[in-house]
Amino acid sequence: AQTVTQSQPEMSVQEAETVTLSCTYDTSENNYYLFWYKQPPSRQMILVIRQEAYKQQNATENRFSVNFQKAAKSFSLKISDSQLGDTAMYFCAFMKHIPGNQFYFGTGTSLTVIP
Amino acid sequence: EAQVTQNPRYLITVTGKKLTVTCSQNMNHEYMSWYRQDPGLGLRQIYYSMNVEVTDKGDVPEGYKVSRKEKRNFPLILESPSPNQTSLYFCASSLDRGTDTQYFGPGTRLTVL
Numbered sequence: 001a002q003t004v005t006q007s008q009p010e011m012s013v014q015e016a017e018t019v020t021l022s023c024t025y026d027t028s029e030n031n032y033y034l035f036w037y038k039q040p041p042s043r044q045m046i047l048v049i050r051q052e053a054y055k056q057q058n059a060t061e062n063r064f065s066v067n068f069q070k071a072a073k074s075f076s077l078k079i080s081d082s083q084l085g086d087t088a089m090y091f092c093a094f095m096k097h098i099p100g101n102q103f104y105f106g107t108g109t110s111l112t113v114i115p
Numbered sequence: 116e117a118q119v120t121q122n123p124r125y126l127i128t129v130t131g132k133k134l135t136v137t138c139s140q141n142m143n144h145e146y147m148s149w150y151r152q153d154p155g156l157g158l159r160q161i162y163y164s165m166n167v168e169v170t171d172k173g174d175v176p177e178g179y180k181v182s183r184k185e186k187r188n189f190p191l192i193l194e195s196p197s198p199n200q201t202s203l204y205f206c207a208s209s210l211d212r213g214t215d216t217q218y219f220g221p222g223t224r225l226t227v228l
Contacts, residue, residue, distance in 0.1 A: 006157075014195070015224075033214055043203070043221070043222050044219065044221065044222075045158075045205060045207070045215065045219035046219075047216045047219075050174045050216075091157055091158060093158075096226050099171070100159060100163065100165060100171045101163065101165065101212045101214070102163065102171070102173055102174070103148065103150075103158075103163075103173070104160070104174065105150075105157040105158040106157050107155060107156060107157040
């Protein structure tokens with residue numbers, strides 16, 4: 001079975017600073033996808049960034065970037081120049097292909113950006 | 116507007132009374148999925164569907180049924196709800212088998228007394 005672990009239940013960061021959220025996963029699969037989702041107080045789930053396991057280059061989306069370490073099964077999210085609107089719950093997710101495209105989510109990290 | 120809709124948004128029911136939560140997407144997406152979110156447990160996948168008439172169990176399928184008769188609709192059925200199914204439920208869809216962006220519905224808050 002696949003497991004996704006987010007060891008930081010809560011984090012805080014000063015506005016304009018940088019913060020890194022940790023995620024580790026356990027799998028025997030070789031081909032898979034990894035995602036970070038954001039859930040603000042509105043409860044809407046929003047995709048932040050995704051990474052294909054076969055790509056060595058780390059994904060980047062504006063202020064959001066990942067540090068993907070396949071051998072270590074680590075997938076951390078770095079948020080640069082933190083903004084108040086980044087305050088949300090962040091979920092790391094793993095998707096495997098076989099036998100079907102099944103998702104596994106971590107328990108989440110609650111991030112608060114402090115003005 | 117491209118969206119995933121769920122109905123109802125809030126539901127309070129009693130143990131054993133069959134209910135259906137509807138999910139509909141207007142983006143012609145192939146992949147649809149149901150999740151439940153519980154405090155401290157994150158999201159857990161209940162069922163997913165790769166295409167019409169194709170459904171598969173997720174991590175926590177017990178007590179739930181789904182169907183995919185049309186591409187746009189993916190209802191979640193609780194034949195005999197129990198209190199441990201009290202949760203926040205999300206439906207999601209994506210264009211290409213889940214590897215693309217998943218668009219989530221607004222959520223359905225279900226309470227089973």
